[in-house]
Amino acid sequence: MIDGEASLATRAAWLYFAAGLTQSEVAERLNIQSTKAHRLIARASREGMIRVFVEGPVAECVALENVLAERFGLGFCRVAPDLGEGDWPLKALALEGASFLRQILERGEHKIIGVGHGRTLAAVVEQLPQTPARDVQFVSLLGGLTRKFAANPFDVIHRLAERTGAEAYLLPVPVFANSVADRAVLMQQYGIAEVYALAREASLLFVGVGQIHSDGFLVSSGMIKPDEVVELKRAGACADLLGRFFSADGQVLDLDLSARATSMAPADLRAHRIVAIGGGLAKVAALRAVLRSGLLHGLIIDEVTAQALVTDKPETTSGKTKTKGRKGK
Incomplete structure (x- = not known):
């Protein structure tokens, strides 16, 4: 009623x-x-009925965008102005991410959009106004269940369907299977294989970046166990993107846990246009690692975190020279 x-x-x-x-x-x-x-x-x-988008550049943010795009070979970068939120600038990121997603949907250039999950992406969708996009398909890029088969509270796929009226496809499997063999069986099941194939056809992947920490999202949400965080750190992991783990120099680590992730392989990820969103000073090392990997086409970040990345000395990507504006699938 x-x-x-x-x-x-x-x-x-x-x-x-x-x-x-x-x-x-x-x-x-x-x-x-x-x-x-x-x-x-x-x-x-x-009560959050109002979604406000202020269109127009902020000079300091534009300067940071240009430096980050040039330094890491990004096709584009968006820096959200500082709102004084402290350690975790969730609202600033959500507003900038929602503005980006709204513009993408209004332009209609992407018919299949793959999405990750997590607190930041969930906040983005909460800020997204009703934006009709019935000719778009959203698809999960990795499993949406914890190992206890509880639903991930920050799975955004259903919220996107509600906001846009678009078709949305969920992968009803855990983020990490119990073994590599179990992953193979899961991904071949009827329905799941079709969703996974649809994800590989996506022309845009919109994802979050995670840090490797005992209090991080992967542990608090039940995706991995605390002892697995210890193993990840021992292996040199400092960042997570779609269940793939990165060393500080941007290398994708060959780990058993990654092999059990219900997401695309690194080779498949490199064939796609990936836009990541993330921020907060606690994530500087994780963001720098993913940026060094050369996987990203675009980045949405907050002003304070962008400044921290810029004031660090220039980085080189993982063993290759990047060209600005690289475009994937």
Whole structure:
């Protein structure tokens, strides 16, 4: 049943923010008192009914974008202005990520978009306004279950379908299988193999970047065990992207855990256009490692973290010279 008061708050917010009416004009249009119009608009803002996108460059952020794109050979980079959020700039990243995704969908250039999962991507989708994209297919790039077969609370595929009306395909398997043999069996199952094949056809992959830490998302969500973090660190891993682990110099590590990941192999990833989103000073090492790998076409990052990457000395990618604006599939 539709909440009439919530509907009225939405209409008031639309008239105020989109149509540019004053609160008095909103009250007159809706035949309510001006004080009630004020309360309705405040409620709409408080309950997250409003998605605001401020279009236009910020000079300091543009300068950081140019340096990062040049240094790491990116096709593009977006730096979200600092909102003073502290260690984890989730809102800044979510707003910039939602703006990017909205523009991608409005242009309609990608018919199949692969998505990862995690807290940052989930926040991006929460900031995304209703954006019709019925001719687009979204597909999960790795399993959406923990080892206990509990649903990942930060799986974004269903939220994307709700926001866009697009078809969305989930991989109903754990992020990591119990063994390489188990992975092979899982990925050959009817339905799962088709979703995996669809992911390989995606023209854009939108993913998060994870750090290797005992308190990190992989452990807290039940994707891996604490003792596996110890093994990852011992092997030199400092970053995670779609279940693939990277050393500080950007090398993709050949690990048993990676071989059990229900995601594309590194060779397949290199054939795709990958846009990563991530930030926070705790992730500087992880972001630098993934950037050094040469896998990324684009990066969405916050201002403080971008500044930390820029002030570090220039990096070289993993054993090859990169060309700016590299495009994959």
